[in-house]
Amino acid sequence: MNSSITVHYNNQPIYDILLENSYAQLLEELNELGTDNLKICIVSDTNVSKLYLEELIHIVKNHGQAVETFVFEAGEDSKNLDTVYSLYDHLIQAKFDRKDLLIALGGGVVGDLTGYAAATYLRGIGFIQIPTSLLAMVDSSIGGKTGVDFHSYKNMIGAFHQPASVYINLSTLTSLSSNQYNAGLGEIIKHGLIKDANYYQWLKEHNNEIKSREVHVMKEMVYRSCMIKREVVEKDPKELSDRALLNFGHTIGHAVEKLMNFKLLHGECVAIGMAAACYISYKRGYLLKEELEDIITCINSFDLPVKVSGLNPEEIFQATTHDKKMESGKIKFILLSKIGKAFIDTSVTKEEIMDGIQYILTCEDAS
Numbered sequence: 001m002n003s004s005i006t007v008h009y010n011n012q013p014i015y016d017i018l019l020e021n022s023y024a025q026l027l028e029e030l031n032e033l034g035t036d037n038l039k040i041c042i043v044s045d046t047n048v049s050k051l052y053l054e055e056l057i058h059i060v061k062n063h064g065q066a067v068e069t070f071v072f073e074a075g076e077d078s079k080n081l082d083t084v085y086s087l088y089d090h091l092i093q094a095k096f097d098r099k100d101l102l103i104a105l106g107g108g109v110v111g112d113l114t115g116y117a118a119a120t121y122l123r124g125i126g127f128i129q130i131p132t133s134l135l136a137m138v139d140s141s142i143g144g145k146t147g148v149d150f151h152s153y154k155n156m157i158g159a160f161h162q163p164a165s166v167y168i169n170l171s172t173l174t175s176l177s178s179n180q181y182n183a184g185l186g187e188i189i190k191h192g193l194i195k196d197a198n199y200y201q202w203l204k205e206h207n208n209e210i211k212s213r214e215v216h217v218m219k220e221m222v223y224r225s226c227m228i229k230r231e232v233v234e235k236d237p238k239e240l241s242d243r244a245l246l247n248f249g250h251t252i253g254h255a256v257e258k259l260m261n262f263k264l265l266h267g268e269c270v271a272i273g274m275a276a277a278c279y280i281s282y283k284r285g286y287l288l289k290e291e292l293e294d295i296i297t298c299i300n301s302f303d304l305p306v307k308v309s310g311l312n313p314e315e316i317f318q319a320t321t322h323d324k325k326m327e328s329g330k331i332k333f334i335l336l337s338k339i340g341k342a343f344i345d346t347s348v349t350k351e352e353i354m355d356g357i358q359y360i361l362t363c364e365d366a367s
Contacts, residue, residue: 005223007142007230009162009237017142017166017226019219023052026059026130026167033164035101035126040064041091043114044105045074048132051175056105056130064101068094072113076262079109079149081157087117098122101164107133107180108140108266112155115146119161129163132172134184135267138191138225141166143233143243152258153322160238168226170219178303183267185210185302186249188221190274191228193295194248197340199224200298207301245342248334249274252356255319259311271304276356280348281336283355291339306360313357317350 005017018029030036040060044053049071061067070090072078091100104114104127111129118127129141147158173181192200202224203210209217229246236243253273257264264272275296282292299306320331333348 002223005226005230007162008234014162015165017168017230019168019170019223019226021169021171021215023055023059023167023169026056027063029165029167030060030063030128033128035164036063038064039066039068039094039096039100040103041068041070041094041096041100042103042105043070043072043087043110043117045072045078045107045110047074048106048110052105052132052172056103060103066094068096074109076109076149079113081148081150083113084117084120084148087113088121091117091121096121096125098125100125102127103130104128104141104163105130105132106136107131108136111136111141112145112147112158115144115161115163116148116158119146119159124161126164127161129166131166131168133176134173134181134222135187136184137168137173137222138184139187139229139246141168142226142229144237145239152261154254154258162237168222170215170222173213173218179265179268181213182303183265186267186271186274186299186304188225189299189302189304190246190248190270191225193274193278193336193339194245194334194342195228195232195340196224197338199228200339204298204301211302242344244332244344245334247332248336248342249277251320251331251333252276252316252353252360255316256308256311256360258319259315260308264305264308268305271299272306272308272360275299275306276360277333277335279359280333280352280356283352284335286335286337287339295339307362308360311361313354313361316357317353320353 003019006013007015070087072083102114102118104111118125131137131141144160144162146161147155150156249270253269257269278292278295281287296306330346333345334342335345336342
């Protein structure tokens with residue numbers, strides 16, 4: 001297995017995804033990118049900065065002109081324009097120009113926010129993704145989608161802006177809480193369900209090793225998921241067609257996430273949304289009952305939820321109609337034609353969506 005994956009656009013290499021077991025190769029990567037004599041700002045949050053910020057400062061401090069840091073309060077509540085404005089101000093005061101560099105050190109919130117700031121500061125400056133959560137490693141750090149929330153609407157403001165590099169230090173996975181680690185597995189299960197039935201089967205067979213965070217198994221898992229994400233984003237970098245397949249589980253999942261006021265992690269909500277989408281796929285006749293039950297069992301086996309309580313079905317549906325993935329007034333719903341193959345469907349009715357919502361609220365045996 002290789003330790004790097006190259007992302008291409010129009011058959012041209014754009015950036016590498018590096019899988020390492022430490023930050024020892026980071027300086028070499030910066031040198032290859034030609035970032036010496038630039039100002040660098042490391043952006044992180046209050047959780048991750050305590051663990052890795054000093055190490056990164058030590059690595060890059062003699063590399064560029066100067067190293068700045070910007071640390072904001074951890075959590076989804078900080079993923080907004082106010083935090084971006086504060087980062088802009090910090091960069092302006094430090095006299096960052098268009099040739100300088102941002103480094104996103106953290107999970108999905110840090111990566112999305114830093115990427116959006118990089119896309120919009122001086123009409124675009126370079127940035128590097130250094131994801132520290134499993135979800136960010138296999139999903140949000142790859143593909144150039146950046147953004148922040150607007151009020152309670154997730155990722156409503158954003159831009160496409162590709163990183164110069166994605167540097168994954170797999171050892172950071174050992175510092176994640178069980179909930180954070182499992183949340184990343186929600187996106188990983190999604191990759192198997194939408195694109196690779198053999199990978200889905202591999203995940204089930206390696207359940208214990210994955211949950212025990214065995215290093216060689218985690219590396220293969222992250223590598224295979226990154227390969228799937230790369231394949232999709234290379235074909236459709238700006239989500240004009242098949243990239244929307246990556247939104248499997250997200251339409252209802254985002255609605256649940258919003259209505260729960262982000263008390264559940266993103267990957268947990270995706271898992272719930274996948275359960276609903278699989279139920280709709282089953283009711284359509286695409287999945288057998290045994291396949292639906294197998295998927296629900298798999299999701300549960302990785303300690304992820306498939307149901308939620310205390311929410312109003314109609315409110316969940318209404319929240320789906322505010323999703324940014326709406327097209328000409330229709331919800332772009334992602335269904336499974338079979339395990340390992342997903343497709344986009346704009347004909348899913350309110351009745352079908354309500355059936356899926358009811359399934360995750362009660363999780364009664366499908367009939």
